[in-house]
Amino acid sequence: SSRPIFRPTVFPNGTIQRLPHTIIIGVRKGGTRALLEMLNLHPEVRAAESEIHFFDWEGNYEKGLQWYSRQMPLSYPHQTTVEKTPAYFTSHKVPERIYHMNQTIRLLLILRDPTERVISDYTQVLFNRMQKHKPFQSVEQLLIRDGQINVDYKAINRSLYYIHMQNWLKYFPLSQIHIVDGDKLIRDPFPEMEKVEKFLRLSPRINRSNFYFNKTKGFYCLRDGGRERCLHESKGRTHPQVDSAVLDKLHGFFNEPNRKFFHLLGRTFDWH
Numbered sequence: 176s177s178r179p180i181f182r183p184t185v186f187p188n189g190t191i192q193r194l195p196h197t198i199i200i201g202v203r204k205g206g207t208r209a210l211l212e213m214l215n216l217h218p219e220v221r222a223a224e225s226e227i228h229f230f231d232w233e234g235n236y237e238k239g240l241q242w243y244s245r246q247m248p249l250s251y252p253h254q255t256t257v258e259k260t261p262a263y264f265t266s267h268k269v270p271e272r273i274y275h276m277n278q279t280i281r282l283l284l285i286l287r288d289p290t291e292r293v294i295s296d297y298t299q300v301l302f303n304r305m306q307k308h309k310p311f312q313s314v315e316q317l318l319i320r321d322g323q324i325n326v327d328y329k330a331i332n333r334s335l336y337y338i339h340m341q342n343w344l345k346y347f348p349l350s351q352i353h354i355v356d357g358d359k360l361i362r363d364p365f366p367e368m369e370k371v372e373k374f375l376r377l378s379p380r381i382n383r384s385n386f387y388f389n390k391t392k393g394f395y396c397l398r399d400g401g402r403e404r405c406l407h408e409s410k411g412r413t414h415p416q417v418d419s420a421v422l423d424k425l426h427g428f429f430n431e432p433n434r435k436f437f438h439l440l441g442r443t444f445d446w447h
């Protein structure tokens with residue numbers, strides 16, 4: 176085989192840096208940060224802090240697997256390492272590249288109602304543009320073109336889950352891709368995290384008491400030992416009010432793609 180010989184970096188205290196055992200591949204605005212932080216509550220999990228963008232950014236991919244492993248957290252041999260890069264799910268070359276690294280890897284994908292995801296995506300870009308004092312368009316202006324849903328708007332494309340999923344299924348069976356219900360993770364994180372533990376064959380160490388609802392934030396926050404913390408303020412933003420006719424159009428637009436996606440999976444989600 177043409178694969179390079181690969182050695183993990185070993186440190187004196189016995190920790191090592193090695194390739195991830197699992198990757199959170201997306202979707203952007205699905206709740207990827209929440210999932211990573213919640214998984215990191217598990218004592219046998221070590222998560223990379225930042226988004227690595229190894230498989231989707233050419234400049235990083237060219238640096239090779241040794242570089243990739245050096246971006247990973249320090250871990251003991253029995254621990255499970257994880258990284259999250261939400262852009263992987265919608266990047267065409269990524270499934271094949273991950274397959275070449277490890278064809279038996281377990282992948283995590285967190286999804287939300289596609290309409291909600293579009294509005295969340297819009298809100299993130301809006302915030303970034305406002306911070307940089309750049310001009311911005313209303314969500315209605317971006318969503319509608321010539322009276323129809325504008326399929327060239329990137330946020331729409333990213334919510335066409337079946338298109339991206341087909342590309343992953345060329346390389347990985349469904350049994351290797353666990354889908355976390357992002358809407359359920361918002362409402363009640365614990366049951367979703369129990370399923371993730373099972374999928375990753377981790378001992379059941381995450382508890383209901385690791386989560387408490389914070390009324391001020393309006394979301395669940397994490398309790399880790401004595402420490403309580405919520406996600407960053409950029410997670411759980413207030414969304415703009417969308418014109419109800421446009422919102423109806425958007426819901427209608429996603430009916431057919433959602434149906435195709437459910438057919439691919441052999442399961443449904445309670446989306447609009």
Ligand code: A3P
Pocket residue numbers: 202203204205206207208209261294295296298360361394395396406409410411412413
């Ligand atoms: P909004 O900010 O639009 O509400 P990502 O980390 O992939 O960018 O996803 C961000 C989304 O995670 C947020 O989108 C929010 O709805 C969701 N989320 C899920 N659980 C959360 C939690 N416990 N705290 C904050 N946001 C959470």
